[in-house]
Amino acid sequence: MKKASSPSPASVPASKRKTDAAPTPPAAQAKAGRTQPAAPRGRPKLRPVALTGDAAATAASGDEIERRIYDAVVSSVMSQRLKPGTKLPEAALSELFGVGRSVVQKVLQRLAHDHVIELRPNRGAMVAMPSQEEVGQLFEARRQLEAAILPLVAQYATRADFASLRRQLRAEHRAMHDSPQTEWARLASAFHQRLGELSRNPILQRYLNEVISRCSLVVAIFQPPGNATCEHDEHARVVSYLEQGKVAQAVAEMDAHLRALEQHIRLVRPPASIGLADMLGLEPRP
Helix, strand or coil, X not given: CCCCXXXXXXXXXXXXXXXXXXXXXXXXXXXXXXXXXXXXXXXXXXXXXXXXXXXXXXXXXXXXXXXXXXXXXXXXXXXXXXXXXXXXXXXXXHHHHCCCHHHHHHHHHHHHHCCCEEEEXXXXXXXXXXXXXXXXXXXXXXXXXXXXXXXXXXXXXXXHHHHHHHHHHHHXXXXXXXXXXXXXXXXXXXXXXXXXXXXXXXXXXXHHHHHHHHHHHHHHHHCCCCCCCCCHHHHHHHHHHHHCCCHHHHHHHHHHHHHHHHHCCCCCCCCCCCCHHHHCCCCCCC
16 A cells, blocks of 8 residues: 655645744844845935044134234234235245145135235235225215114114213223224224114114225225324214204214215325235244
8 A cells, every 4th residue: 555645845835834944043033034224315414523632622723823814914904014915925924824825825715705805816815905986885885874874873772872882982082092093993993883783773784894894994004194093073973963863963974974084095005115024013934
């Protein structure tokens, strides 16, 4: 009698098949069932890494060096040591400050953005030399801005605000008698900037600050030594008119004040008789 043959594995349904292999341990099952995460689509997100230790110190040191070069150039221009049209070669500045040319280039870009210097193709950097037309347009913009700001000051300024303006005027008056011309210029600009702040209009204030910065630079470069950047008495009269609510008189006084300031400017290019290191107030590097 023949023994019945076993069915072939192919004829047994998959659900009923049995295997003689040892059962898979639970840990192996979990590992086998674990799927790989899908690859991220698009640009991967990078977490910002804070600079620590030497890296942070290096970044701070770099910023300090750039600020030192920037301040040296601005100070020399404002004090009329660096004359309009003076060339500022990258190689010379790199040697004087002991830095790479990439650092100098970055500072020069910032100085050009602030209208302290001009960057000309194939000619390099030089101290700004504005034209008569540019100066006229600059002061025209400033007169219009200040004429728009003064009525707002009269409307919004409080007694405390006017008291602070009076204190500022007293400090300005003392500086005219006891301080160098650069300090006059700083306090004179601060008076106009304070009026912009008291207008309570941040947009007008921002535009005025930019124009004042450029005007101050032009005045510092081209105004003959010994002239007050702004006449103290004219400032005092503007404040008095505003405090009394006489807006039209305040606007007229400010307009005359700014026109007189513009007329004092002499757009001449004085010859440079000293070296670049002396103009910047630096000792040449050995």
